[in-house]
Amino acid sequence: MKAHLSRRYLFSASHRLHSNAMSAAENRETYGKCNNPHGHGHNYTLEVTVSGPVDPSTGMVCNLVDLDGFVHQEVLSRYNLENLNTLKEFDQTVPTTENLCITIFEILQRGFKSAHLDKVKLEETMMNSFEYTGGIEARS
Amino acid sequence: MVYLTRKAEFSASHYYHNPDFTPEENARLFGKCNNPNGHGHNYTLEVTVKGEVDPRSGFVVDLKKLKEVMHREVLDAMDHRFLNKEVPEFYKQIPTTENLAIAIWQRLESKLQQAHLHRVRVYETPDLFVDFYGEK
Numbered sequence: 657m658k659a660h661l662s663r664r665y666l667f668s669a670s671h672r673l674h675s676n677a678m679s680a681a682e683n684r685e686t687y688g689k690c691n692n693p694h695g696h697g698h699n700y701t702l703e704v705t706v707s708g709p710v711d712p713s714t715g716m717v718c719n720l721v722d723l724d725g726f727v728h729q730e731v732l733s734r735y736n737l738e739n740l741n742t743l744k745e746f747d748q749t750v751p752t753t754e755n756l757c758i759t760i761f762e763i764l765q766r767g768f769k770s771a772h773l774d775k776v777k778l779e780e781t782m783m784n785s786f787e788y789t790g791g792i793e794a795r796s
Numbered sequence: 797m798v799y800l801t802r803k804a805e806f807s808a809s810h811y812y813h814n815p816d817f818t819p820e821e822n823a824r825l826f827g828k829c830n831n832p833n834g835h836g837h838n839y840t841l842e843v844t845v846k847g848e849v850d851p852r853s854g855f856v857v858d859l860k861k862l863k864e865v866m867h868r869e870v871l872d873a874m875d876h877r878f879l880n881k882e883v884p885e886f887y888k889q890i891p892t893t894e895n896l897a898i899a900i901w902q903r904l905e906s907k908l909q910q911a912h913l914h915r916v917r918v919y920e921t922p923d924l925f926v927d928f929y930g931e932k
Contacts, residue, residue: 657898657932658931659897659931660927661894661927662925663923665923714812715812715890715891715892715894795929
């Protein structure tokens with residue numbers, strides 16, 4: 657039997673949306689308040705969904721301790737209470753929540769081998785959320 | 797096709813233990829969840845059914861009937877129970893959230909008449925949940 661397990665985590669970070677490919681006026685027009693040179697912050701909610709057969713001996717898709725350990729070490733400790741614009745992955749890439757969502761998906765896909773990664777969902781505020789499934793159509 | 801989701805809440809206790817493992821293995825794998833006296837959660841169940849809208853009633857499914865089935869098949873059996881000791885599926889199986897979602901699917905699937913079961917989602921806590929779509 658295949659099940660899908662989702663786990664939610666919190667982290668806080670600041671960012672400024674600014675593209676080097678645009679003029680100052682274009683940046684202001686495109687990003688509005690998010691283009692403020694001093695940046696601003698969010699409390700992000702990260703939701704990670706993994707799937708796989710339920711192991712009959714443990715009743716689990718994967719051990720939650722492994723998933724929590726990986727996410728804390730590779731994602732939360734990297735982004736929590738940081739300015740995203742200062743990190744190398746956002747040196748040339750605008751740290752929109754779309755790009756952050758894809759980046760986190762790629763970190764998990766590269767390093768987390770205990771279950772199949774289905775989806776990364778990132779809530780920037782209670783009103784905005786983004787989902788990335790590695791280019792596969794998302795499941796309803 | 798329209799998808800309809802009905803929520804319910806129930807509270808139950810459980811513990812994780814595999815008698816084939818040594819006490820040390822059980823402790824290592826399951827940590828605090830291995831305490832044989834159990835511990836509890838407030839579970840939230842979401843049942844999603846899918847179907848075409850009936851042109852006469854405007855319903856995918858009669859919500860009253862869906863609610864009755866969920867109460868009879870799931871809540872009456874699991875609410876305020878010790879899952880390992882009082883729910884037959886978990887006399888042998890470990891009552892993880894994964895197995896709970898599968899057991900609830902199996903209890904509901906044959907009892908729903910008008911609509912097809914699409915998904916069973918079980919929240920063990922607000923930050924941990926499992927989806928089961930009936931996949932083998």
